[in-house]
Amino acid sequence: MKINVENKTELPSGVLASYANGLLTIKGPKGEVARKMHDPELKFKVEANSVTISCANGTRRHKRQANSLTAHVKNMVAGVQQPFKYVLKICSGHFPMNVAVSGDQLVVKNFLGEKFPRATKLKKGTTVKVEGDKISVESCDLDLAGQMASDIELLTSKSNRDLRVFQDGIYMIEKAGKKVGES
Numbered sequence: 001m002k003i004n005v006e007n008k009t010e011l012p013s014g015v016l017a018s019y020a021n022g023l024l025t026i027k028g029p030k031g032e033v034a035r036k037m038h039d040p041e042l043k044f045k046v047e048a049n050s051v052t053i054s055c056a057n058g059t060r061r062h063k064r065q066a067n068s069l070t071a072h073v074k075n076m077v078a079g080v081q082q083p084f085k086y087v088l089k090i091c092s093g094h095f096p097m098n099v100a101v102s103g104d105q106l107v108v109k110n111f112l113g114e115k116f117p118r119a120t121k122l123k124k125g126t127t128v129k130v131e132g133d134k135i136s137v138e139s140c141d142l143d144l145a146g147q148m149a150s151d152i153e154l155l156t157s158k159s160n161r162d163l164r165v166f167q168d169g170i171y172m173i174e175k176a177g178k179k180v181g182e183s
Contacts, residue, residue, distance in 0.1 A: 002057040007070040009051045015077055019046045024073070028080025031140035035076060037069055079140040083127075086149035087174035088135040094168055099130050106135075111156055112168055120155050123148050135170065142176060149175070 011017055015028045022038030024046075037044065041062060045052040051073050055062045078084075090099055098109040106128055109117040122128055126139040126148045135152060139145035149172055156169035172180050 002059065003063065004054075004056055005058040005063045005066045006052060006054040007066050009070055009073045009077065011049050011051065011077060012081065015080060017046045017051050019044050019051075024051070024076070026073075026076045026080055028077070028140075030083055031080050033076045033079055033140045035072060035141075037072070039065060039069075042066055042069070075142045076140075079142055083138045083140050084142045084145045084176045085174070086137040086145055086172060086176065088137070088149060088152055088170050089173045090133045090135065090170050092168050094166065097168070099135065099170070101128055101130055106130075106152060106155070108155055108170070112158070112161075112166065118155050120151050123151075128152075145176070 011026075015026060017024065017026045019025075019037075022036055023034055024037045024044065025032065025034040041055055041058070042065060043052075043054050045054070053066045053069050053073075055066060058066070090097060095110050095113045097111055100107055100109075101122070104122050105119045106122060107117050107119045111118055123139075123144055125141055125144050126137055128148065129136045129138075137145055137149045137152070139148065153170055153172055158166055158169065174180065
């Protein structure tokens with residue numbers, strides 16, 4: 001059954017949007033986010049205070065795609081108003097870990113007594129701060145913030161060890177304002 005799909009996202013004051021060559025850019029008071037959104041069957045229309053994703057004679061598949069892209073637009077609008085923040089906790093029981101941001105890298109020294117430091121490159125568009133035993137990752141782009149937090153967590157992955165005994169590592173405790181493990 002063919003249906004007309006039209007999803008409209010209102011833009012709050014101070015937030016501007018532009019769409020050109022399949023790239024949707026949203027600018028706000030806290031930053032700017034750009035995302036490639038190209039689908040030959042969906043039409044994107046940017047007006048003064050709204051972004052509309054539509055499809056004439058669409059199927060359920062088109063409706064699902066339009067709903068997914070609308071959710072991405074809403075996340076982009078929310079991110080340029082208030083950046084997304086992930087919080088990670090540094091847990092060291094056996095060996096004292098030293099975690100620091102140096103240049104464009106996050107470096108973990110003395111993880112489980114290793115002689116060589118572990119490092120990961122920071123992604124452009126993210127802000128990483130180490131404060132005591134907490135690491136905060138902020139970005140206007142939800143996907144970018146989540147990927148950076150995941151990269152930091154995977155930096156301290158362990159193999160060939162009993163995970164019940166060796167619980168050292170860096171773990172996410174907050175994802176975009178929500179506590180991990182809470183319903």
